Amino acid sequence: MKTTTLLSLLIVAALAACGDKAPPSDAAASGPSATAPVPEPAPAPAPVAPPAPTAAAAPAPSAAELAAGEKIYTAACVSCHGAAVMGAPKLGDKPSWTPRIAKGIDVLYANATNGLNLMPPRGGNAALKDEEIKSVVDFMVSKGR
Template identity: 50%
Template sequence: MKFKLIMGCLATLSLAVAGTAHAQEDAEREAIAERLKPVGELCLEGEDCGTAAAPASASADSGGAVDGAGIYNNVCMACHESGAAGAPVRGQADAWASRLDKGIETLYDHAINGFQAMPAKGGNPNLSDDEVKAAVNHLVEPVYDGELPQVGGGGASEQAAASGGEGEGGEGEAAAASDIDGEAVYGRVCMACHDTGAAGAPMLGDAEAWAPRLEKGTETLYDHAINGVGAMPPKGGNPNLSDAETKAAVDHMIEAAE
């Protein structure tokens, strides 16, 4: 009788442990899915940017400070909200402690010139140094002890190019993929992951990594790029891209791999 009672208790305990393990696995999967949700928006040349370009930076003529939050949202948040490629997440004090110990000027230098998996200027070479510094200020502000250096106005012309401020509404949507500079789209949106291999992205020009993907056919690659697959969010996390622009960027990557 005692033996049966003991065995019953052990069975109940095993079920409870298994249930807890499954619950933890579900929670982890949900957390990963949340981190991989598409984040950030870029406004590219040729698009009707509307309000997307507004937060980029203040006008140099007005003498206003650069809007670091706007630049962060447009360029940096795709990695620094998800932790892609080991990027420290905004607001996580533990992740930033050792980096902040190096000083804000070192962080500026790393952001401007690139550091390890992070490309220079977050993969957007059109940003001015001041714009990058303003984005860094916004990035570290929640965990920074003290007053951050003030970043003055300027770099508005560079940011206009980065945000597509020169575009006349909606041209990208109407253009065929063959008429779009896929290399330029890649340089503004895709290179942050495909130049570094972040989150398992096949690197530009790595024929071996691309071989099994190319076997699936161009249309499948287009579909994956437009709608997302695995860790890659739809349109590289930039919902403002047209399908044609996304396909042009894919064509550029395919050409480099063949």
């Protein structure tokens, strides 16, 4: 126990000896360099947030497109996205959809078309056209905002 205490005190003393020390008071008055003001560092530039996806990049889907997407969702997608099966984001679950929507609509279209993780390409329905995939993605995104 005494060895541990002594060793601890020696380590503390050694670390204290390594710290910055103020110059002696007579050295401060001895030369012009001691009285020269220290320039302040320039302020760091403010962080710049990445631009948010703009609405101009993709026009808002029409009511007819959303209705077509809902019809396809009901026929082909609800079995997984209705109950969040195997990690599928549940329709209307904003916390699940927010990070996905933040990646941009084109990423969502590509994931739905090509498949992602356990979701097969085109949601398992190879007969769906690109426009149909986009309409169902638009419908699902409209419910996830």
